[in-house]
Amino acid sequence: MKKTLLSTAAAMLCSTAAMADVNIGNPLALTGPIPDLVAPMAQAVDLAAKNINDQGGMFADGQALNIIRADSGCDPVAAVDAVTKLINVNSVSAILGPVCSGAAIAQAESVSIPAGVTTLSVSASSPAISTMEDGTDLVFRAAASDAYQGVALAELAIEQGITELAVSYANDDYNAAIAGVFAEAFTAAGGTVTANEAHEPSKASYRSEVATLGATSDNLALFAYYGSGGITLMRNALETGAFSTFIGADGMLSDEVIEQLGAENMTNVTFTTAASDDSTPAFGAWQALAEGAGIPAGDPFVPNSYDATFMLALAIEKAGSDDRASVSAALRDISSAPGEVIYPGEWEKAKAILADGGDINYEGAAGNQDFDENGDVAGLFSKSSVVDGAWAAELIR
Template identity: 50%
Template sequence: MKKSFLIAGAAALATGISSAVAADIKVGSAGGITGPIPDLVAPMMAARDLAAQHINEQGGLLDGHDYVLVKSDSKCDAKGAVDAGQKLVNVEQVVAIVGPNCSGATIGMAESVTIPSGVVILSESATAPSITDLDDKGLVFRNAPSDAYQGAALASMVMESGYNKVAVAYANDDYNKGIAEVFMDAFKAGGGTIAASAEHEPEKASYTSEISTLASSGAEALMVFAYYGSSGTTIVRNSLENGLFDMFFGADGMRNEQIISDIGADNLRGKIMVSAPSSDTESSSYKMFAKEFSDAGQDPSAVYTPGSYDAAFLMALAIEKAGGTDRDGIAAALMEVANAPGEMIMPGEWSKAKAAIQAGRDINYQGASGDIEFDAKGDVAGIYSLSVIDNMGQWVEK
């Protein structure tokens, strides 16, 4: 498969790049710059930019084209993502898109814009299980594992923490509804009890009434599946202020410093645990990324930042492997550069990767976020950890 693709790549070089000549090669960088999680998204966008910087410092794409990430605000919702996608595809004429961050945004952009236009997208954090079964024509990838895995992992973590009877509050968007459903099924299958559950609209001023009903079930803890900036913080605050719950669990949409600032570390310490995809911080790939990101004044432990770097780097590798900007070639090449076998390429090793591709050798990118092996649906596996708030008032892995 890999060797035969080199012929297709050569054909793309003869056609796809001809329109670019000496121009920049533009790839969309779609993210929820505004919306419910801007503080989570900002470092993710910075990690993508770092990948582009490394590529351009080492010769750029193909025969010297700059790799330009064109930012567009997908607002973490379907409508915003459709608008962002139309701008990127029809106005900016990007050849591919990294992002969006949120599941509903990714589904909206994919179904309404990128799939009909034949544009590949790669999200580092869109985790809704429903993405797996999109009729995407092989154009939708994600290098974060599906919540089909995270929900089940979180169920095990909650029970291992000593909680066997919980209530569940979840926002009515694709991401939060999806992971809540997986969690509840897995928790019950593992012998736990879902004492009560309730779906809610985001952005309400108070959720005290809904939480009171959940608390009356006798649950030992409250599962909060919500974005911290839309309803998650309010639910936790209302619960604590009214003495309704004093133990909370959530997923990656809740892991942000803003919830600590809003409620106070002393009020949350020992009372909240959240799951998120985790990186092997001892791996050489992670250490290379962490040093560079830290040197740039950023926090490499910020959720999804290693995967954000990987997504931008992988997309560039795919363009290089395809030999041009032909959109079909880029989509096929993503599998080629990510999956084994091949010469190992780590974060920052653009010149090494470029030389290997030009010499006709297979490559296998080993990401900062871990080993990235796409399956036939464009999904990857992953590992998870629980984060708690430490004595310094910061999120740390337990």
């Protein structure tokens, strides 16, 4: 269990002076292996900031909320450099992101935790994030851990009648972690893992790996980023007819996969991702906002990106200042009961309640955003397959 640690040094790290704008650092992976996934996430972050500024801004004086963006490139080294600049040069109050697990872990361990700055990731999902803190309460995420998605994917494989398969995973924090969870859950459910091999990202060819894995099974569980080896590995597998069925997780869920490989070749492909229940009032409020701004409301981690931005701003508003030391506790306060329910876009309403000393409970586009003791949230997942040349999602849990 994490415990809040408010040291004197952290308390002195006030990011902006009174009457100044409020700055939140946003180290998204604008380049790297998943830029197509990240682009609408950035749009959702910007929409949340616009909604806030259009409805009175921050505090009684209406200061602007500024999103200070940087590129973490889905890379641990780049993330450390980006967040170091955001904290030490741009003096941000909190960190919104990074997107990828390796980047989120590296920057938190090296930069944001030592500086006493709260991180709220929009999508980093490695199970390792749940237990990485010791004595602090500074790392949160608005998407469920892959400790749950790996199990959901294993259950889906069994339901589809897959009783044996080979596993290939990219050698990075995210893909290695979810592959491990998946393999354990699949085996526990009665399945057989015929081979379980890491592959290095961004190779020109994976024919050797495909041949080795394909000799053990007709089914492949692939955990990779589409832009750093995933498409190439699938292409090599399709060219050689090594596998008849592919399953995997959200690192592969991109339109570019269909464009590169052809929809006609993806009739037996299923990928899972974090999802939202589109029947809830919260998602309905978000969908109206997203459609008005031309943002795909249901794309992977796009609702989570809006939620995370809105919640960090609510936490700072609740604290009454952008003092870094106050963000963590306030983030827990605004995201759980008791309090009046606040939906996406309802900044003016929330601001008035907080100004009167009341409590709020933000219910997000991505679902309930109550943080557990590790800063994690529960979540839903969907399965996506190719229908009429495009990804079609279906909620599974």
